[in-house]
Amino acid sequence: MTHSRLLQLATNDEGFCFDPRTGETYQLNDTARLVLTELKKGQSEDAAARTLAATYEIPLHEAETDTQEFMQMLRINGVI
Amino acid sequence: MKQTKKLTRPYSKPSMVKLGGPLYAKHGAASNNSVPVRTSISKVPVSELAQKFGSPLFVFSEDAIRNAFTNYTEVFKRFYPKMVFGWSYKTNYLKAICAIFHEEGAIAEVVSDFEYEKARALGVPGEQIIFNGPYKPKAALKRAIEEGAVIHVDSMDEIYQIESIATEIKLTARVGLRVNMNTGVYPQWSRFGLNIESGQAMDAARRLAKAPGIDFEGIHCHIGTFMLSVQAYEIAAEKMANLFLEIESDTGIRLKYIDMGGGFPSKSHLKGVYQSPEVAVPNISEYAIAITSCLKRIFADSELPTLVLEAGRHLIDEAGFLITSVISRKLLPDARRAYVLDAGVNLLYTSTWYRPVFELDGDEGSFLEPAVLFGPLCMNIDVVDNSLMLPPLRVGKRLVLSPVGAYNVTQWMQFIQYRPAVVLVRKNGKVDLIRHKESLEAVENLEVLPEDLQQKQATVLGFKSRNVS
Amino acid sequence: MHVGISGMNATDNPGPGVPVARSLRESGAASRIIGLTYDAHDPGNYMDFMIDHVHRMPYPTKGWNALSEALAHVKKIHEIEAVIPCLDVELPLYIKHQNQLSELGIKTFLPTEDQFSLRSKEKLIKLCADIDIKYPETALVNSIDELQEFADQDPDWPIFVKGRYYKASAAYNLQDAVHKFIEISADWGLPILLQKPVSGIEINLVGLGDGEGGLCGSVAIKKLMTTSIGKIWTGVTIDHPALNDLAERFVSHTKWRGPFELECIQNSEDIFLIEINPRFPAWVYFATGVGINLPERLLRLMQGIDVGRTSEYPVGKYFVRYTYEIVTDINKFFKLASSV
Numbered sequence: 001m002t003h004s005r006l007l008q009l010a011t012n013d014e015g016f017c018f019d020p021r022t023g024e025t026y027q028l029n030d031t032a033r034l035v036l037t038e039l040k041k042g043q044s045e046d047a048a049a050r051t052l053a054a055t056y057e058i059p060l061h062e063a064e065t066d067t068q069e070f071m072q073m074l075r076i077n078g079v080i
Numbered sequence: 081m082k083q084t085k086k087l088t089r090p091y092s093k094p095s096m097v098k099l100g101g102p103l104y105a106k107h108g109a110a111s112n113n114s115v116p117v118r119t120s121i122s123k124v125p126v127s128e129l130a131q132k133f134g135s136p137l138f139v140f141s142e143d144a145i146r147n148a149f150t151n152y153t154e155v156f157k158r159f160y161p162k163m164v165f166g167w168s169y170k171t172n173y174l175k176a177i178c179a180i181f182h183e184e185g186a187i188a189e190v191v192s193d194f195e196y197e198k199a200r201a202l203g204v205p206g207e208q209i210i211f212n213g214p215y216k217p218k219a220a221l222k223r224a225i226e227e228g229a230v231i232h233v234d235s236m237d238e239i240y241q242i243e244s245i246a247t248e249i250k251l252t253a254r255v256g257l258r259v260n261m262n263t264g265v266y267p268q269w270s271r272f273g274l275n276i277e278s279g280q281a282m283d284a285a286r287r288l289a290k291a292p293g294i295d296f297e298g299i300h301c302h303i304g305t306f307m308l309s310v311q312a313y314e315i316a317a318e319k320m321a322n323l324f325l326e327i328e329s330d331t332g333i334r335l336k337y338i339d340m341g342g343g344f345p346s347k348s349h350l351k352g353v354y355q356s357p358e359v360a361v362p363n364i365s366e367y368a369i370a371i372t373s374c375l376k377r378i379f380a381d382s383e384l385p386t387l388v389l390e391a392g393r394h395l396i397d398e399a400g401f402l403i404t405s406v407i408s409r410k411l412l413p414d415a416r417r418a419y420v421l422d423a424g425v426n427l428l429y430t431s432t433w434y435r436p437v438f439e440l441d442g443d444e445g446s447f448l449e450p451a452v453l454f455g456p457l458c459m460n461i462d463v464v465d466n467s468l469m470l471p472p473l474r475v476g477k478r479l480v481l482s483p484v485g486a487y488n489v490t491q492w493m494q495f496i497q498y499r500p501a502v503v504l505v506r507k508n509g510k511v512d513l514i515r516h517k518e519s520l521e522a523v524e525n526l527e528v529l530p531e532d533l534q535q536k537q538a539t540v541l542g543f544k545s546r547n548v549s
Numbered sequence: 550m551h552v553g554i555s556g557m558n559a560t561d562n563p564g565p566g567v568p569v570a571r572s573l574r575e576s577g578a579a580s581r582i583i584g585l586t587y588d589a590h591d592p593g594n595y596m597d598f599m600i601d602h603v604h605r606m607p608y609p610t611k612g613w614n615a616l617s618e619a620l621a622h623v624k625k626i627h628e629i630e631a632v633i634p635c636l637d638v639e640l641p642l643y644i645k646h647q648n649q650l651s652e653l654g655i656k657t658f659l660p661t662e663d664q665f666s667l668r669s670k671e672k673l674i675k676l677c678a679d680i681d682i683k684y685p686e687t688a689l690v691n692s693i694d695e696l697q698e699f700a701d702q703d704p705d706w707p708i709f710v711k712g713r714y715y716k717a718s719a720a721y722n723l724q725d726a727v728h729k730f731i732e733i734s735a736d737w738g739l740p741i742l743l744q745k746p747v748s749g750i751e752i753n754l755v756g757l758g759d760g761e762g763g764l765c766g767s768v769a770i771k772k773l774m775t776t777s778i779g780k781i782w783t784g785v786t787i788d789h790p791a792l793n794d795l796a797e798r799f800v801s802h803t804k805w806r807g808p809f810e811l812e813c814i815q816n817s818e819d820i821f822l823i824e825i826n827p828r829f830p831a832w833v834y835f836a837t838g839v840g841i842n843l844p845e846r847l848l849r850l851m852q853g854i855d856v857g858r859t860s861e862y863p864v865g866k867y868f869v870r871y872t873y874e875i876v877t878d879i880n881k882f883f884k885l886a887s888s889v
Binding site for chain 1: 879880882884886887
């Protein structure tokens with residue numbers, strides 16, 4: 001599932017994220033930025049988790065749990 | 081190229097933090113600093129301690145204890161020739177801890193029959209015990225009189241009781257008078273001892289002076305705890321010295337000592353005090369000067385009385401650490417991160433008033449998010465800290481809390497969890513276990529199950545495991 | 550000189566940092582100004598025509614280690630030679646550690662700890678007696694019982710209920726006073742001061758002490774209009790010989806080192822000293838604007854350069870504070886919010 005709202009989010013290299021619809025600003029860490037980039041490319045959550053696991057050489061199940069948790073953060077913050 | 085750049089930073093769980101949230105408010109608890117790291121306590125790695133003795137774990141440093149005691153006693157001795165130092169048992173009465181203070185030259189200051197027995201069992205002679213406290217059972221008073229301990233009386237009733245015991249056993253009781261007074265601090269501690277301003281203290285002194293079986297030796301006060309006001313000690317010392325002289329002129333008895341109690345702060349961060357402890361907490365020499373210069377002034381023309389002190393927190397707080405680990409993580413509905421730790425308010429009684437320093441046992445990067453730390457109790461109030469900025473932590477990550485050496489290992493509670501082990505890092509770097517982690521046997525040792533209640537099993541239908549036939 | 554300045558909160562409750570920076574900028578005394586900010590939202594952070602660079606600082610509650618690390622970092626990058634701390638809450642830390650700062654190669658010009666403690670109201674009472682200036686009739690109380698006793702004798706309401714260092718509020722009856730006693734003592738401790746209000750005209754003076762008893766300039770003003778939270782909106786310079794004398798006596802008696810503000814009330818016969826602020830007030834640019842540039846003189850004192858001591862300024866100059874807006878890129882905010 002792609003989240004069209006995510007495409008609107010503006011992020012910069014320092015991990016800042018601006019939601020142009022609400023005006024809210026967020027700070028993302030490197031891994032969150034990576035997952036967000038993957039999602040914006042249209043990748044699925046699972047695929048984003050795989051990229052995360054491969055990039056940082058961590059177990060896939062950890063990447064999956066963490067990606068899922070990040071999705072919750074996006075949801076709680078009303079971004080998706 | 082990009083990939084290698086990313087990998088130069090260790091993995092950290094994905095996180096997003098909303099800017100302008102409550103933790104970003106001015107003068108908030110949050111800081112833009114990274115979280116301090118502590119990998120060892122007295123040169124012993126935190127990981128080694130936790131692996132060997134488990135988590136949570138209280139760790140004390142022998143070096144820190146001895147250094148604190150030496151520094152404190154040297155400061156007072158520099159200003160006053162006749163000093164006696166008591167170690168306040170209630171602050172931390174683990175045997176090993178008390179033994180160190182006794183070895184350093186402290187006498188025992190106890191406040192209950194339990195503490196009295198502890199001191200005696202540790203081999204402290206009765207005459208090196210000051211027996212304080214509002215409740216001393218008759219048997220304990222009798223033993224204290226027999227063993228020559230100094231009893232600080234808290235009420236008129238206690239004076240009458242000591243008179244009658246001493247007469248009965250035909251011995252003389254060594255007695256001091258606990259007094260209270262207004263020193264300009266709030267709240268005024270008026271519940272212990274007898275009040276100076278209202279004349280009660282003097283009435284009690286007159287009684288003690290002529291009471292049968294009583295050797296009236298000194299006066300004692302303890303004006304409060306974690307006292308940040310040096311001036312309050314100056315006021316107290318002046319009132320004590322004047323009372324001392326008034327007792328002499330009124331009864332003819334010249335007492336031996338003035339006991340100014342304790343209450344000296346540690347470098348702990350009292351909640352509600354904005355400035356850091358290094359700014360808010362006066363140096364111990366300021367207290368020493370306030371007390372001793374006042375006594376020297378008032379006793380300029382006569383012999384100086386012995387000055388007794390009963391510090392606790394100031395000597396032990398900073399020598400104590402608590403290692404705790406992240407058990408689980410969750411996201412709260414307001415997007416704050418929450419961690420469940422294996423140590424909670426059951427072990428951190430003092431966290432109600434003091435905010436410890438939280439250190440991680442390894443660098444987790446500088447991306448910080450607002451976090452809440454919960455303890456392991458199934459009680460909503462079990463919150464260790466509700467506004468901390470932390471990097472995203474993994475399960476199993478260890479935190480080191482300090483200073484926690486004062487009061488926590490005496491006021492901790494055994495509620496649904498075993499209390500953890502306590503270890504002492506010795507001067508030579510060796511680590512000694514000084515209290516075992518509790519076991520079912522230790523906790524249930526005092527329980528008695530009536531015979532007819534033994535081996536009863538619930539016979540509720542439909543609440544059985546499928547795997548058990 | 551490269552100078553770090555705090556107090557970038559040029560908001561409706563303004564800190565003195567931006568006016569201090571402006572004074573240094575206009576005189577050319579500082580060749581580079583680094584704003585030391587606590588909050589990414591502070592307006593001074595965005596005033597690049599006044600402040601060359603901005604750094605986020607750890608809150609003072611974090612203590613000396615955090616502060617010294619941050620200052621060492623700022624020094625390394627911007628080669629700051631001096632810092633002018635402008636906020637009450639950070640002064641205890643800076644004052645306590647001024648020697649270590651100097652070891653770091655960072656100059657300050659601050660009051661001593663003893664001088665700093667004079668602003669506590671108990672000490673102020675004694676100081677006023679020493680320098681022969683009136684202080685409003687004041688009672689120190691440590692308990693509600695004592696407050697009650699005070700009320701029994703002197704039911705001349707309203708009275709001001711004041712904290713040792715901060716906070717004051719008028720009470721119109723005993724019940725009101727008890728309420729305020731609890732509120733203020735909870736925040737600022739004891740004793741609480743009960744002060745009879747002095748009616749008259751409020752006048753203020755900003756000055757600079759050289760630490761040896763000399764006054765390196767002062768300007769006296771009257772606030773004409775204040776905002777709803779009591780901050781100056783418009784004001785006028787005045788010539789008040791008794792107030793000037795007071796400033797001289799204060800500085801020579803205490804050997805005050807650094808900037809200060811005296812808050813006074815003038816009634817038909819006397820002036821009363823109400824408060825000493827151990828820093829520049831946020832209206833310090835008013836003094837600069839009439840030719841007495843105290844921040845510049847402060848920098849010169851740090852460098853050991855003899856500064857002009859004149860306090861001659863035109864009387865009747867008018868001060869107006871106004872609002873102003875900056876439109877900039879949100880990336881500036883992002884950068885600051887993420888900086889450590």
